[in-house]
Amino acid sequence: MAKSVCVVGSVALDNVETPSGNASNVLGGACSYFSVAASFFAPVNLVGVVGRDFPEAERRFLAGRGINVEGLEETDGETFRWHGRYHENMNVRDTIDVKLNVFESFRPRLPASYRGSEFVFLANIQPALQADVLSQLQAPEYVGADTMDYWIDSAPAELRALLAQVDLLSINDSEALMLAGESNVVRAARKILAMGPRHLIVKRGEYGALQFSSQEIFAVPAFPLENVVDPTGAGDSFAGGLFGSLAADGAVTSRSLRRATVYGTVVASFTVEDFGLGRLRSLERGEIDARYRQFMAITDFQS
């Protein structure tokens, strides 16, 4: 049986504007995208916070995907809200408005049933809170984390302390360069691996991803898509597919990590085909595997 994945991060209600149209009040946040993506592969234990306005239907949707929502705390106040607008070039977006609401005072508390989770992903929140979540776990086998430019800049000591405790860091290319103080991504990767993580994934959006360890590099393109509707959540879906696949395999090897990176790539390619979690709501595991096989065909030059 697959091992379980515990994820902590934001659960939000988003307003999104893209060249393809708009969506209001849709379920978002790193934790939501990650959980739903991972749920195609393995049991998920979700840790997050929402306000009294959080739709009961969304809680039921998550639970219906086999996601344990015992750790989705509901508290007085409103749910985290994000409003973003993408440019015609969807690699660029502006944040129009952010209301942290109940997320501002989020102090993750893991239910007792979560503490044995073997795989853990600390989505982008304050590094000290990420470390606090780690301390609530019994003996996680493999811990991943994301972070962002804001924490690299404003909480460098906490971030460094966290990095010494994680197995994998998954960040954007610009953030990798910023964290390492480098202009070359391979040199940046060496420096980041020296900070603690034994694996680093550098996300490059529509250009794919690079995966580094001290021993090897794995380079993978993105799945080429004709219709990108909304890029929101692509990176978190990528991480969710990746951790779900790892937990399903039950062990982290060079081979399982490469396969997991491709599963992450494939799940993210579905995410961006509709607004918010729209595409993942109707997605079936068979479609993921079919696109995985398609991806093998479009990247193969060795047969």
Add this chain to the structure above:
Amino acid sequence: MAKSVCVVGSVALDNVETPSGNASNVLGGACSYFSVAASFFAPVNLVGVVGRDFPEAERRFLAGRGINVEGLEETDGETFRWHGRYHENMNVRDTIDVKLNVFESFRPRLPASYRGSEFVFLANIQPALQADVLSQLQAPEYVGADTMDYWIDSAPAELRALLAQVDLLSINDSEALMLAGESNVVRAARKILAMGPRHLIVKRGEYGALQFSSQEIFAVPAFPLENVVDPTGAGDSFAGGLFGSLAADGAVTSRSLRRATVYGTVVASFTVEDFGLGRLRSLERGEIDARYRQFMAITDFQS
């Protein structure tokens, strides 16, 4: 025996400034990079023009690589000169100065011995001149072309007429979007294939390349490099390695084209490791094949 590759384009003397340093008066131009890259795989017939200042040592260097320089015309005046400066982010460069000199009135004339060339690459020059070169060839088996934003904008009719006659177009991603009037590269590719070429390669610099036909897509990352010294000529070396590999194979199939695209990727990765053609001057075929095998290892997730 390998078939031969005929290439027409610019031969220049460059001044280059990058974050790694400067180089003055170095051999450059699309035709030079293409020819040297292709010469590792197949006989090359070079068509270009230089002035009286062109160093005899450079002509001997090209000839010494087995490149036929009978078509490298020398004429009164000075050689084409380009002066460029790369930003700290080497994806961005400024052109400081361009002196077309003898290149301004270049009218390519193919020596009789070139007219049977099986593979042809029309590097970036005026589309009407590219078409004129085609008309001087007997029965080329496979014709490739490059172009740039300037011609897409200023000579659209000539470019369209050329596209109807070529088998492969190899251009940058921003130029592909511009040519098709699209914001998505996959949709752009469909439109460009409808203009004539049966194969399209979209170059994405350090992010790799996408190769399109009506039947399939091939996505390939770039070779991850720790030290990029000078990106000049990467795209032309890529095309040279690609056409050289195709000519060595002797036939264009889905399989030979994918292999050729990877050879192009590998040769380009050597080019950028030194200024100008510095790295390719000392490069040996065995190093190319060794890096090809490394590239197989860093992209493999199927074994």
